[in-house]
Amino acid sequence: DTAVSQTPKYLVTQMGNDKSIKCEQNLGHDTMYWYKQDSKKFLKIMFSYNNKELIINETVPNRFSPKSPDKAHLNLHINSLELGDSAVYFCASSPAGAGTQYFGPGTRLLVL
């Protein structure tokens, strides 16, 4: 009965590769988010989608492209991975307009 799930949990890859992270929520929420947590544990929002529409797009390199096939899924595709992309990526969801966000377990990305 996982509320927000992410796959994979761990991702180790070489510089220059392209990778995707998938997120699904079964909470019936309309809004989903991607956050990045760096090595110092700082959490920063990257994107937000509401019912497949992009709402928030922070200053993120265009190598990062979110895609929402439906309101329960939000995937993150990263092209030409760089060392600095190594981080933990969290997906979250919330009811539309609500401040409370529910986070997934995270995907730990290591770029070698």
Added chain:
Amino acid sequence: QQQVKQSPQSLIVQKGGIPIINCAYENTAFDYFPWYQQFPGKGPALLIAIRPDVSEKKEGRFTISFNKSAKQFSLHIMDSQPGDSATYFCAASDQTGTASKLTFGTGTRLQVTL
């Protein structure tokens, strides 16, 4: 530009003590202030939250105190337990259309010793 400042960076208290974590914000458009608890290897989990029209909110052993005029809020953990050892993040939210944008503090690593 750190919009939500959090202190201390780390905190060690004995079991039964009352750790206090403080946050300050700048953006008056923030309208919702949640606290998240994160254990190693896990995602942040919502602990307690407050809106700016309330000065205090208590849920179990966790209390938020909110001072709107000073733009500060704090988390108190009563009767702290070793199981409370985790990283705590304050956050502030403002609405962007149908999404709420959370701005996080830098986190406080709490250790509760026996």
